[in-house]
Amino acid sequence: MTPFAVFAFLLILTTLALLFPGLWFGLRRRAVDADRKQANLAIYRDQLAELEREHAEGSLADEDFAQARTELQRRLLEEVSPQDEASVSTTQRSRPTAITLLFALPLLAVAGYALLGNPLALNPEKAVAQPQMTAEDINAMVEKLAARMQENPDDTNGWLMLARSYKMLGRYDDAVAAFGKVEKAVAEDPEQLASYAETLAMASGKGLSGKALELVNQALKLNPQHAHALFLAGMAAMERGDRSAAIGYWETLLSQVEPGSELDQMLRQGIEQMKQKAN
Incomplete structure (x- = not known):
């Protein structure tokens, strides 16, 4: 007792x-x-x-x-x-x-x-606290979700969950395939478009170009202040050497970032370095 x-x-x-x-x-x-x-x-x-x-x-x-x-x-x-x-x-x-x-x-x-x-x-x-899930447990759950999606191919939320799970596990090609199943359904969702673009860039290893950049631009067209899309747009501009555009994207993003946070410091450093190189 x-x-x-x-x-x-x-x-x-x-x-x-x-x-x-x-x-x-x-x-x-x-x-x-x-x-x-x-x-x-x-x-x-x-x-x-x-x-x-x-x-x-x-x-x-x-x-x-x-x-x-x-x-x-x-x-x-x-x-x-x-x-x-x-x-x-x-x-x-x-x-x-x-x-x-x-x-x-x-x-x-x-x-x-x-x-x-x-x-x-x-x-x-x-x-007593229950033991934490192991990597094997997580993989088993993801595989179970993948099997369920084969039986329910019209479940948009299920495909998005599977895509995020694959991305978290570093299985970028599988994540891209899962996003592709619901590409039309997420065409009006800036966050899902930005996540899809980021996953495409990771899977290709070639950065934010081609279809990935198109998805980022589509997200910004829907919401010019979308934080995730602004960050990716700045990265894409840096990759192609457009420092002015990159600085503009990231300065817009700074107003939404918590002052003193890691992201705030990283953005300010990046902006300062690009300004120095521009001079």
Whole structure:
């Protein structure tokens, strides 16, 4: 049992210890009080009988008798007030309430934790972090996805996921083939066009030219401020020796980059070097 479970169990026991005695033994205390009141009532009856006897004998004047009887009746009414009867009635229901709490409180605590908490955390063996996926596991998942795409060739999102997976694994030719399956579907998506262009450049090993550059220009036509496309356009301009165009693309990109980040520093260095060479 975990420390949390022990603490929760002790907390429930403490709560029951505070509530249970008052509910369970309350009736017994009321019974003692009732016995005491019955004794007091008997005394008051005796006193009233004594007053009536003295009044009948003439030893107690009418006025004194009326005053004494009124005071005695007031004290009698206090002993049998309706509030006492209500308290006894409520207390008589205390034991069923105590029994209900005894069973319901732990059950409600467990049910509440099952709904709102993390039951697996109570089991140390299950709470241990699961081992990370290995390269073999990832490759197996990618192959499974590739097999599924052969059965569902119209699944655009599936092909894009497969293309990104191949690209991540360095299987650029396979990634290009996967992008080619959905080329028309991504024609209006700047990010997918930029990713496709980057993958083509990596697969060919010849840089951003030809179809790859066409895809970059298409992405910028859709969104002139697209960060990924601006970066690739600057790279393509550098490759063909167009420093002015490269500086323009990257300076536009700088406004979108977090100041002081690695990309910010790399872009500024590249821009500075190109400006120095231009001079």
